[in-house]
Amino acid sequence: MKLIEIFEESVIVLKTNKLRTALSMLGIIIGIGSVISLMSLGAASQQSVKERIQSLGSNLLTIRPGSNQQGFLRGGSSVTTLTNEDAEAIKTSKRFTTIDKVAAVYSAQTQVVFEGNNTNVSILGITSDYFDLNNIEIEYGFPITDDDLELQNKVAVLGTDVIEDLFENKNPIGSNVRINGTAFKVIGIIKSKGFGTDGNIFIPLSTAQKSLFGVSHVSSIYVSAKEESLMNAAENQLGFFLLERHGFEKPEDADFTISSQSDILETANEITQTFTTLLTGIAAISLVVGGIGIMNIMLVTVTERTREIGIRKALGAKRKAIITQFLIEAIVLTITGGLIGVMLGVGVSYLLTKVMSMSFVISVNAIGLAFGVSALIGILFGWYPAQKAARLQPIEALRYE
Amino acid sequence: MLKIENITKTYNNGDVKTVALDGVSFEIEHGEFVSIMGPSGSGKSTLMHILGALDVPTSGKYVLNGKNVEAMSDDELADIRNKEIGFVFQAYNLLARTSALKNVALPMVYAGLSKKERVERAKEVLEAVGLKDKINNMPNQLSGGQKQRVAIARSLSMKPSIILADEPTGNLPTSQTHEIMDIFSKLNNEGHTIIIITHEEAVASRTKRVITLVDGKIQKDEEKK
Numbered sequence A: 001m002k003l004i005e006i007f008e009e010s011v012i013v014l015k016t017n018k019l020r021t022a023l024s025m026l027g028i029i030i031g032i033g034s035v036i037s038l039m040s041l042g043a044a045s046q047q048s049v050k051e052r053i054q055s056l057g058s059n060l061l062t063i064r065p066g067s068n069q070q071g072f073l074r075g076g077s078s079v080t081t082l083t084n085e086d087a088e089a090i091k092t093s094k095r096f097t098t099i100d101k102v103a104a105v106y107s108a109q110t111q112v113v114f115e116g117n118n119t120n121v122s123i124l125g126i127t128s129d130y131f132d133l134n135n136i137e138i139e140y141g142f143p144i145t146d147d148d149l150e151l152q153n154k155v156a157v158l159g160t161d162v163i164e165d166l167f168e169n170k171n172p173i174g175s176n177v178r179i180n181g182t183a184f185k186v187i188g189i190i191k192s193k194g195f196g197t198d199g200n201i202f203i204p205l206s207t208a209q210k211s212l213f214g215v216s217h218v219s220s221i222y223v224s225a226k227e228e229s230l231m232n233a234a235e236n237q238l239g240f241f242l243l244e245r246h247g248f249e250k251p252e253d254a255d256f257t258i259s260s261q262s263d264i265l266e267t268a269n270e271i272t273q274t275f276t277t278l279l280t281g282i283a284a285i286s287l288v289v290g291g292i293g294i295m296n297i298m299l300v301t302v303t304e305r306t307r308e309i310g311i312r313k314a315l316g317a318k319r320k321a322i323i324t325q326f327l328i329e330a331i332v333l334t335i336t337g338g339l340i341g342v343m344l345g346v347g348v349s350y351l352l353t354k355v356m357s358m359s360f361v362i363s364v365n366a367i368g369l370a371f372g373v374s375a376l377i378g379i380l381f382g383w384y385p386a387q388k389a390a391r392l393q394p395i396e397a398l399r400y401e
Numbered sequence B: 001m002l003k004i005e006n007i008t009k010t011y012n013n014g015d016v017k018t019v020a021l022d023g024v025s026f027e028i029e030h031g032e033f034v035s036i037m038g039p040s041g042s043g044k045s046t047l048m049h050i051l052g053a054l055d056v057p058t059s060g061k062y063v064l065n066g067k068n069v070e071a072m073s074d075d076e077l078a079d080i081r082n083k084e085i086g087f088v089f090q091a092y093n094l095l096a097r098t099s100a101l102k103n104v105a106l107p108m109v110y111a112g113l114s115k116k117e118r119v120e121r122a123k124e125v126l127e128a129v130g131l132k133d134k135i136n137n138m139p140n141q142l143s144g145g146q147k148q149r150v151a152i153a154r155s156l157s158m159k160p161s162i163i164l165a166d167e168p169t170g171n172l173p174t175s176q177t178h179e180i181m182d183i184f185s186k187l188n189n190e191g192h193t194i195i196i197i198t199h200e201e202a203v204a205s206r207t208k209r210v211i212t213l214v215d216g217k218i219q220k221d222e223e224k225k
């Protein structure tokens, strides 16, 4: 008897017993589908957290006033040890070989009015490189330039949320908004990032410090390293430069804190890692449940199948023909079910990530793992009872109950 | 053509030991029509399964068409079942959800016959048992007698030298019993060797030799004139 004929016989059996075939496949489909969707969802959320953090600006170092011991949360705006002169010094110093751009920011929360509308927003007084450093793009109009800083121009660039609140989505460019009672001309709108900066108004740092808030310090200085690999070197150079400039000797005494993108990324990764571990755990459980489902349906049909094996043996089937037939059946079943399961899993994760507006990441590991485990279980529990029955005398197999 | 010598079969179920066959010997020639009778539990089915190479004896000799069956491997036994013996069960043992035609063709699949040959031959034997118009029916769309006729057709499909039937009419009403016996008589007239187990005098009376088993031993072996 040729293999092709055994294969045909297997397919006939699968087609003949549609309900049994469908039920066995269902276990595999659900097992594989759920594992893939869960693991892809985990990978997707990790990816989108990473993307969001990177979209805040790559290779970015943030210098804030206040010492490490205080923690920069408590340092905040009440600490006045950092100034724009520090930023200028960093920018103009010949000592730095590792850094690219520098920007200083003063931020404060205040009231903004346009015609009848008013809202409370974060005003960011910035220097010209701020947009570049933070990967912020100008959608309409112009950014804040060195000229604006020099002349202390009363100009503003708005985030999209502000436009919604104040202008009810009318074109704001050219209009005057009143910030803290002073009129500012709107010159640009930034491209929405979907979070964070969308709710801000950007004005020249010099204007913010002198005309609006009467301060001389800044809230933070952003510095970008030339390359990601230079982040550590840049952090060290900046640290020693500012220590010296502020007249300290020991790093413990520093009245500023430098944090890097990778610090934030690390923390965020730790959080999403926990989340992914959780999802993986759930996925593992569904794989086990799916596996038990496959096992169940395979074993439940054993009585019927054992009688079938008895009949086939009584009619002259050799042991090898029986085992091959059942093995082929199990393989066809798991591969067909597996492929449907993979498609389902990929489809569901695609839909889920679209709905949650995350980036769609397919975990190849998940596909391999889910497919492998289900196929293994399906084939094992299709083959094992069959080879046991194939070894019986035909009459014993026929008598089996 | 078929000869058994001192066949015994003992079942061991834990502590309980059942001697189902206790030294059975006989010879059956080509073209005979034999019935095996005896009370329930006397070992008729056990004997028939051994003759059909569906089971192996505990001891004894079995020679079929010049070949020593008791010394054969599993695969050799499968070949004997496939080519030399046609077996008809009381419970039909047809594959469920599989058409009469496919059921009848199954032994030919294992013999490696081409699809064309299988279909031709299956139609032929189904016609011979009077089921020409039922070839595409599933077993659950057939009466008991029709199912048994499919089973007989299946046992004929490989043109075996012997047909063994274990109470082929045991589940059937009298009218259908006669139909089935007519088929066996016709097959015997065509030259097939046939051995039938039965409880019914009416069935035994249509055969030419009656072997009676009691407690795993042959009690009577009578040839009719």
Ligand SMILES: Nc1ncnc2c1ncn2[C@@H]1O[C@H](COP(=O)(O)OP(=O)(O)OP(=O)(O)O)[C@@H](O)[C@H]1O
Pocket (backbone or CB within 6 Å): B011, B012, B013, B018, B019, B020, B038, B039, B040, B041, B042, B043, B044, B045, B046, B047
């Ligand atoms: N698989 C088995 N395990 C243990 N004992 C068995 C087995 N098969 C048959 N027997 C015993 O062997 C004896 C003979 O059984 P067998 O089926 O051959 O009887 P039988 O003559 O066909 O009876 P019946 O007319 O009722 O069909 C009985 O005592 C039965 O209980």
Ligand SMILES: [Mg+2]
Pocket (backbone or CB within 6 Å): B044, B045, B046
């Ligand atoms: Mg019996």
